[in-house]
Amino acid sequence: MxxxxxxxxxxxxxxxxxxxxxxxxxxxxxxxxxxxxxxxxxxxxxxxxxxTAISQSASAGHxxxxxxxxxxxxxxxxxxxxxxxxxxxxxxxxxxxxxxxxxxxxxxxxxxxxxxxxxxxxxxxxxxxxxxxxxxxxxxxxxxxxxxxxxxxxxxxxxxxxxxxxxxxxxxxxxxxxxxxxxxxxxxxxxxxxxxxxxxxxxxxxxxxxxxxxxxxxxxxxxxxxxxxxxxxxxxxxxxxxxxxxxxxxxxxxxxxxxxxxxxxxxxxxxxxxxxxxxxxTSHRVPMPGRVTAGKSIGEATPAAAAAPEQPVLLVRNLRVAFPAESGWTTPVRGVSFTVGAGEAVGVVGESGSGKSLTALAVSRLIEAPGEVTADRLEFTGVPLLESPERGLRALLGTSLAMVFQDPATSFNPTRRIGRQLAEVSEQHQGLSRRQAHQRAVDRLRTVRVPAPGRRARQYPHEFSGGMRQRAMIAAGMMGDPRLIVADEPTTALDVTVQRQVLKQLHRVRVETGAAILLISHDIAVVAQTCDRVLVMYAGRVVEDLPADELLNSARHPYTRALLAATPDLDADRDQSLAVIPGRPPQPDDMPAGCAFAARCAFADDRCRAEEPVLVDTGGAGHVACWHPVAVSAGTQAPGERTPAHTGPEEV
Structure with a gap:
């Protein structure tokens, strides 16, 4: 509560x-x-x-x-x-x-x-x-x-x-x-x-x-x-x-x-x-809470996503994000490709610096100069985002794309009431009057289970708790008719109980509106529980793309297996140390030749250090970018990996 x-x-x-x-x-x-x-x-x-009193000195009269x-x-x-x-x-x-x-x-x-x-x-x-x-x-x-x-x-x-x-x-x-x-x-x-x-x-x-x-x-x-x-x-x-x-x-x-x-x-x-x-x-930062335990259900089951139509909600091909540096250009996102279908939930996981958030900002047209975004194709509901003028995209992005940011404390303008901030979308793009837009904001707050929405709409962000602010952010995204919700680390700054509530709310919005979800997270367990498909990013590239229900048993990239091994499990042997991935990810301005994960991978050879692998079909529903993918069926494990005690992730 x-x-x-x-x-x-x-x-x-x-x-x-x-x-x-x-x-x-x-x-x-x-x-x-x-x-x-x-x-x-x-x-x-x-x-x-x-x-008679010209230029007199100080006196009782003057x-x-x-x-x-x-x-x-x-x-x-x-x-x-x-x-x-x-x-x-x-x-x-x-x-x-x-x-x-x-x-x-x-x-x-x-x-x-x-x-x-x-x-x-x-x-x-x-x-x-x-x-x-x-x-x-x-x-x-x-x-x-x-x-x-x-x-x-x-x-x-x-x-x-x-x-x-x-x-x-x-x-x-x-x-x-x-x-x-x-x-x-x-x-x-x-x-x-x-x-x-x-x-x-x-x-x-x-x-x-x-x-x-x-x-x-x-x-x-x-x-x-x-x-x-x-x-x-x-x-x-x-x-x-x-x-x-x-x-x-x-x-x-x-x-x-x-x-x-x-x-x-x-x-x-x-x-x-x-x-x-x-x-x-000066304010105190909220301490980082513990993560949701893998393998535990946090809500009702998610129905299988509808088959992706011919025209996906989001189509990304060879996306690159670059920033100027002293020695030229730094490219933290290097050739990312994926699609998000209607009603589909796609999770993106990876360590800090892997390019997850930059990818989300790029597809939302939030990368500003001097940063440069290029792509062979970057389309939202069939509209090319890079070729279309900004003025023409405002109505589309303002009503059909919703953003849920990482820190609920900075997600709202602290000087304006919650209701006014939510109503701005409807006033700007839907032509509603101030009163009608406010009523719609109250209705959206009620939809995301904010108690006493009429009173809450008149309050300022500091009067909301962290979980309630995050739910209000989801309500802001629903002021239009969102086709895609981009959630960038929406539960990082929240405790486990509030994480559960926010994830359930995202699921509820998805079921009721049919909106697709692009969920960015460090927590591979959360993504496995809430998404239909998982993209694993490392050093600015997608290294594996596979269905979420096959993540634990069919992941083939050594990096994905290492992330799974580092995930806490209630059934793990407490006498053993938690597995860690040795080394550090490479810096965007100092990317090695070949596979970026080679320096941390026990399976790397000369080919890995010389040639960069590309995503290829694994023969099933997934794709992997690795010269030596882990043979899961043969029981091969990545270094430090524990065999999961559960058979697969439970859905939300």
Missing amino acids: ERETGRRRPAWVAVVRTPAGAAAGVLLALLVVLAVLAPVLWSDNAEAVNS PLGTDALGRDILYRVLVATRLSLGLALSATLIGVVLGTLLGAAPSVLPRRIGRLLTGAVNIAVAVPGLLLALFVAVVVGVGTMGAVLAIGFAIAPAFARLVHTMSASVTGRDFVAAARVAGVGRVRLLIRHVLPNIAEPLVVNATVAAGTALLSFAGLSFLGIGVQAPSYDWGRLLGEGLDRIYLNPAAALAPGVAVVIAGLAFNLFGEVAAAQLGMRA
């Missing part, structure tokens, strides 16, 4: 609970009150000219003295709060908006234009901010508007660099990939999924930038290229008071102290917020 997590306390509450944060918050609140009330209460006193026209300096400093803060915040707003646009633009622009824009931003970041502000102020013109634009443009490059860096870190998350599969466009993806997830640190940095803008504005006004008479801000008052600093030090110190206090309040609040929100963002 899954336990509902409690609501978390708003993150910004932690900021004001600290002594430094509370002090900075109080100072900012006082500044805002002064900015609002001071011009209303004391504007007349600040503007009143008194020819605590900070008077200026050259006899105007009270204290009132002028208080009234100047509104203009000083207003101009600083206006410049910050310009810098933040412009910086956000510049930083986010490379994500939506063509790659070459995006690179040019990023390079221009990097050059601008190298120029000192105040120097850039002075340059812009001179070009735009002396005065309030010129100073606002100058400081705004000076803030923008650094903010653009920040937005670009943080956006890049978010775009690699699973929920962004899921949105791409759903057919969400780049601009909408940026606005709805990327920017909301970097909003908090951007607000923190904007707060610090406001303090910097305040100091910069005071500096420009002090130099005479900012606020012009008859208007006045703290910088202009500081410049006027500096001429008489030896006669009346308070005239210069008062606006200077005001600038320092206001700048300190903004910067201190931003620094405390950054520290507190950074600590709250």
Whole structure:
């Protein structure tokens, strides 16, 4: 039974609970009150000219003295709060908006234009901010508007660099990939999924930038290229008071102290917020649970998959995925070929780095530049994925292909409610209204056995348990009419009980909708129990393809036999050590000639080390890529292999 997590306390509450944060918050609140009330209460006193009290020092009637026209300096400093803060915040707003646009633009622009824009931003970041502000102020013109634009443009490059860096870190998350599969466009993806997830640190940095803008504005006004008479801000008052600093030090110190206090309040609040929100963002990873025991049934029996039609749901021929490297190209997926028929469940197993997940991402069109995907044929429901334009594929992939990712904690956008995220597919591709799409989302949550689906649809991902999030991911895939569900390690981060529930749910969806399933897993026992066919991958290639019910008794590749031997079994002799596969898989950028498994295989000979085998028919329902396949019928075993105590995998 899954336990509902409690609501978390708003993150910004932690900021004001600290002594430094509370002090900075109080100072900012006082500044805002002064900015609002001071011009209303004391504007007349600040503007009143008194020819009998010109340039007086501090006195009981004028605590900070008077200026050259006899105007009270204290009132002028208080009234100047509104203009000083207003101009600083206006410049910050310009810098933040412009910086956000510049930083986010490379994500939506063509790659070459995006690179040019990023390079221009990097050059601008190298120029000192105040120097850039002075340059812009001179070009735009002396005065309030010129100073606002100058400081705004000076803030923008650094903010653009920040937005670009943080956006890049978010775009690699699973929920962004899921949105791409759903057919969400780049601009909408940026606005709805990327920017909301970097909003908090951007607000923190904007707060610090406001303090910097305040100091910069005071500096420009002090130099005479900012606020012009008859208007006045703290910088202009500081410049006027500096001429008489030896006669009346308070005239210069008062606006200077005001600038320092206001700048300190903004910067201190931003620094405390950054520290507190950074600590709250740190989360503990869920420990890796134990695996489902091989040979134990985890649900009702799966009916035999329907015979594959002439037109398979997924057709892959000679798929290759390559990435640029210093010495050329690295190809972690090398010539993978397989088909997935309607209603068929195909499992893909192998060690980490074997290319399983990259294969799943490639068939889902989720490999982005600089990665390159090539294939002789890559077709989904008869549509060539590599030749078709991205815009034309959005509706097809968004409604007919569903992705269930490995980590349920990153599978959803944490800033949006579950129901809204599920409803997006129906709004985008099925033309449903907001209300209709929400109702469909609730219905899909009910279908995957999420309790109280109406209430759950209004909750955020952090309020779901891990198993419930994974079921919600399956529900998201069912918002359309999926022909294929790609499940990439859907049970890795879950305990055994929740694994069982998720696998049963995938089976139920398959039976009720007729969708095919491509299940990626490290656990060969899980694949044997849940799939009709098994693909074993090693070093970027499929080395064996055979029916799941023949896996234990008919697997012929030494690597497959070694994986089976390393699978824990309740009937195994506890006095014997668990079998392991010696050595390590080769690196994609250092692939040996011949068979990639030869260095770890006891049957390898000179031919294995010189010639790479290809998949050939074993004479039955399977295929194997090996020069010396294991003669299972003769009882030959791979090194370290135990004879399985059970006769075959049980189906889900």
